[in-house]
Amino acid sequence: MxxxxxxxxxxxxxxxxxxxxxxxxxxxxxxxxxxxxxxxxxxxxxxxxxxxxxxxxxxxxxxxxxxxxxxxxxxxxxxxxxxxxxxxxxxxxxxxxxxxxxxxxxxxxxxxxxxxxxxxxxxxxxxxxxxxxxxxxxxxxxxxxxxxxxxxxxxxxxxxxxxxxxxxxxxxxxxxxxxxxxxxxxxxxxxxxxxxxxxxxxxxxxxxxxxxxAGRSPHAIRAAKRLLDLAGRTDLASGFAAEQVEIRALIGSPNQVEAVTARFEKRDPDFGEA
CATH class of the missing domain: 3.90.226.10 (2-enoyl-CoA Hydratase; Chain A, domain 1)
Incomplete structure (x- = not known):
């Protein structure tokens, strides 16, 4: 060393x-x-x-x-x-x-x-x-x-x-x-x-x-960072398309379902790892 x-x-x-x-x-x-x-x-x-x-x-x-x-x-x-x-x-x-x-x-x-x-x-x-x-x-x-x-x-x-x-x-x-x-x-x-x-x-x-x-859905947070880091660094069509790819992957996923369920049940969510 x-x-x-x-x-x-x-x-x-x-x-x-x-x-x-x-x-x-x-x-x-x-x-x-x-x-x-x-x-x-x-x-x-x-x-x-x-x-x-x-x-x-x-x-x-x-x-x-x-x-x-x-x-x-x-x-x-x-x-x-x-x-x-x-x-x-x-x-x-x-x-x-x-x-x-x-x-x-x-x-x-x-x-x-x-x-x-x-x-x-x-x-x-x-x-x-x-x-x-x-x-x-x-x-x-x-x-x-x-x-x-x-x-x-x-x-x-x-x-x-x-x-x-x-x-x-x-x-x-x-x-x-x-x-x-x-x-x-x-x-x-x-x-x-x-x-x-x-x-x-x-x-x-x-x-x-x-x-x-850390208390938010890790999949949503990571997706948000990916998208926000694209802003201004790619053309709008590519950025808008990336939004749709990310949202399709999130809707109905276990962590997204847990986020909705936890809010309706007024409890802290229990998210799986990204």
């Missing part, structure tokens, strides 16, 4: 409870900065959760006062000699659109078939912000600090940010944030569409939302 692989086992922690995965970047003494071991841990954790039995929702956060302050300083020092430290991360094969280590560390969360909720406090800068963009929902503290920080280092956001950010805030705002690298508060992030809502305790709010989602 290489040092990177050994360290990766400590960089991200996962706790499963009631179908909810509580995932935390675990390098608080470094503001959860991303080094090769963190890249490897993020990808490995996300890949594992893609096939996790009984998974209903994921909450992604950082230990300590920050979500993630971006790349480790050692990465920038290595760039002075032309080295790209992320390329040294040991990763499993990928068939998805993201191939580079940084891209996979962010986009793997978008590929998980259940909702992913990012709980952001403190700094979410550069690569840290891009990791949060892989989540379906972002709950942030009002005073969180978010930034497309890369231009400060003479770089561009290369962890899927150039493609995902315009979907959230619009092309012009994405350009303004990228060109200026200005820091956005959690409150402003919500106003411009970079975050979903604020909460003084985003982790508690995210876990509560995840538990609520």
């Amino acid at each position: 290489s040092d990177t692989t050994a360290d990766a086992a400590e960089r991200v922690t996962v706790r499963l409870d009631g179908g909810v995965a509580d995932v935390r970047l675990n390098r608080p003494e470094k503001r959860n900065a991303i080094d090769p071991a963190m890249f490897a841990a993020l990808v490995a954790t996300g890949e594992r959760l893609k096939t996790q039995q009984g998974l209903r929702a994921v909450v992604l956060s950082g230990e300590g006062p920050d979500f993630c302050a971006g790349l480790d300083f050692g990465s920038f020092q290595a760039m002075q000699s032309g080295e790209r430290v992320s390329a040294t991360a040991e990763l499993p094969p990928s068939a998805g659109p993201a191939r580079a280590a940084g891209q996979r560390a962010a986009y793997v969360w978008a590929e998980i078939p259940v909702p992913v909720i990012a709980a952001v406090r403190g700094n979410a800068l550069g690569g840290g912000l891009q990791i949060s963009l892989g989540a379906d929902i972002r709950i942030v503290t009002p005073d969180a600090r978010l930034s497309v920080f890369e231009v400060n280092w003479g770089l561009i956001p290369d962890m899927t940010g150039t493609q995902l950010l315009p979907e959230l805030v619009g092309r012009d705002v994405a350009k303004e944030l990228t060109y200026t690298a200005r820091i956005v508060s959690g409150e402003e992030a919500v106003r411009i569409g970079l975050a979903t809502r604020t909460d003084p305790d985003p982790l508690a709010a995210a876990l509560a939302m995840a538990r609520e989602i």
Whole structure:
């Protein structure tokens, strides 16, 4: 086992409870900065959760006062000699659109078939912000600090940010944030569409939302995520056709019947796994 692989086992922690995965970047003494071991841990954790039995929702956060302050300083020092430290991360094969280590560390969360909720406090800068963009929902503290920080280092956001950010805030705002690298508060992030809502305790709010989602039909939730992720990325005819495929599969299925029955009987539903 290489040092990177050994360290990766400590960089991200996962706790499963009631179908909810509580995932935390675990390098608080470094503001959860991303080094090769963190890249490897993020990808490995996300890949594992893609096939996790009984998974209903994921909450992604950082230990300590920050979500993630971006790349480790050692990465920038290595760039002075032309080295790209992320390329040294040991990763499993990928068939998805993201191939580079940084891209996979962010986009793997978008590929998980259940909702992913990012709980952001403190700094979410550069690569840290891009990791949060892989989540379906972002709950942030009002005073969180978010930034497309890369231009400060003479770089561009290369962890899927150039493609995902315009979907959230619009092309012009994405350009303004990228060109200026200005820091956005959690409150402003919500106003411009970079975050979903604020909460003084985003982790508690995210876990509560995840538990609520976990109580819904897993087949319906997964189908909804598939369809919503198509929006704006395919033509309307294909999107409308996909809706009909999903609804036909759901109507009369055991979990759909259970959802209806439970509501009429005024009890909690007992859903089978997706």
